[in-house]
Amino acid sequence: MKEIDIILKNIKNKELLPVYFFQGDEAFYIDLAVKHFEQDVLEEDEIAFNQTVAYGRDTNYLEVLSLARQYPMMGDKQLIIVKEAQDMKLNEEESKALETYLENPVPSTILVFAHKHKKLDARKKVAKTLAKSGMLFTSEKMKDYQLPTWIQGEMSVMGIKSAPNISHLLAEYLGNDLSRIANELNKLKIVLKDGAVLDGKIIEEHVGISKDFNIFELQKALATKDQAKAFSIAYYMGKNKKSNPIQMAFGALYNFFSNIIIYHTLNGQSPQTIATTMGVNPYAIKDYSEAARFYPLKHATRVISILREMDLKSKGLGVRQMEDEEIYKEMVYKIIKVDELKVSV
Known part of the structure; x- marks a missing residue:
């Protein structure tokens, strides 16, 4: 307890x-x-x-x-x-x-x-x-990897039934501000009718997070280099920057590709050891294993440089101020084509 x-x-x-x-x-x-x-x-x-x-x-x-x-x-x-x-x-x-x-x-x-x-x-x-x-x-700040489990637990206590991955979606977008998450769940509890299942459509309508076009889905598309899907999501997110702050996208993708680097450096270790080092749940290791096939260590390291470059551009440093839509598009292109680009690291 x-x-x-x-x-x-x-x-x-x-x-x-x-x-x-x-x-x-x-x-x-x-x-x-x-x-x-x-x-x-x-x-x-x-x-x-x-x-x-x-x-x-x-x-x-x-x-x-x-x-x-x-x-x-x-x-x-x-x-x-x-x-x-x-x-x-x-x-x-x-x-x-x-x-x-x-x-x-x-x-x-x-x-x-x-x-x-x-x-x-x-x-x-x-x-x-x-x-x-x-x-x-x-009272310690909750680790990012613990958030989906915590959210799922809170929903169970509140009697909220949810579709798969809803807790991960909320965790990605609301961050580890538990008070904010609790407030959003209370609002959702009110709008849900008896027996209704909390799904992406309800989340999109009442929290402002699209079930299909969000950093969680963009990350999955990039992980397998699904170019069409990644560009489609990036386009939507760039057009809806209020609900998709680009700095949040940078942070999520930086953590994801940093963990791919950790996965490569710990290759051969037990999934539990890798998960502990990353600070993620062991069930997520299979996702990193798949992403590592598409992004060898050298390329994952280059992606970190790309993200830093995009971050500077978003702040207007060294280049003209770019719109989020342009940055999302360029970022996705460079990550997908990282094996073809020369990126200083």
Whole structure:
């Protein structure tokens, strides 16, 4: 069970620690935990008297800890939540004050810090004290290869049935912003009728991602040098640049061809070893194995140079500013014909 699942279960069962310090780059789980603290810790008639929400930009550790030492009114517990805690300064005085409180926290206070997008310095005593006490919770950014599985899991929890590869399509286009993904899934849940299957047509209509013309499909077409399909997709994406940002395409293709290079350099190793090195699920290795047949190591390396060249052109560096449509077209041509071109590497 994930750490966040344990925390949410403990909140529901009122098995609470005196202090929770959430930190890390992935805000989604921090926000989720805070939401459950706000909704599930106190009874509705206790919230007005015993629940305080502060923001880091408006307070400091000394003020928060002073409040934490007070006792609840008309109840057994008080809840203090500090949102955007990363905006509070944690100098030597504040660190010592927090360390002192952690050594003897007030049992009737539940103190929650939402310290998003940053981490405490693990070398500092206050971080060590929090960790040793089991009060420090780190929310790491999800790896790209984990996104489709996570999306599929979220859809299952929400009761959304989907066509094959929908989770991969959403992962490619929405990136690893879990909050954004969750919002899109909630919107899709609303528009889906009972028993309806989430397919490419619905995705295209409500999220703006074409089921046939997207970076996921372009990548597959390039992987097998399907020239007609690749140019067709590139043309569409260039014409619809709002829903197909070219920088996103560069990033996805750079990762894909970088992994082809890794595949070549690890040729002969077990699929599990290759997958771990790439940071992808083992099931994807067969796709890279097929792509590697079309792109030997030398050619895959040249594609990386092509992508860098296209990136510079998209920014107007060294050449006239080119439209996305032109760049998509040139990029696909050079990648498909990489074995015929001379590209400096």
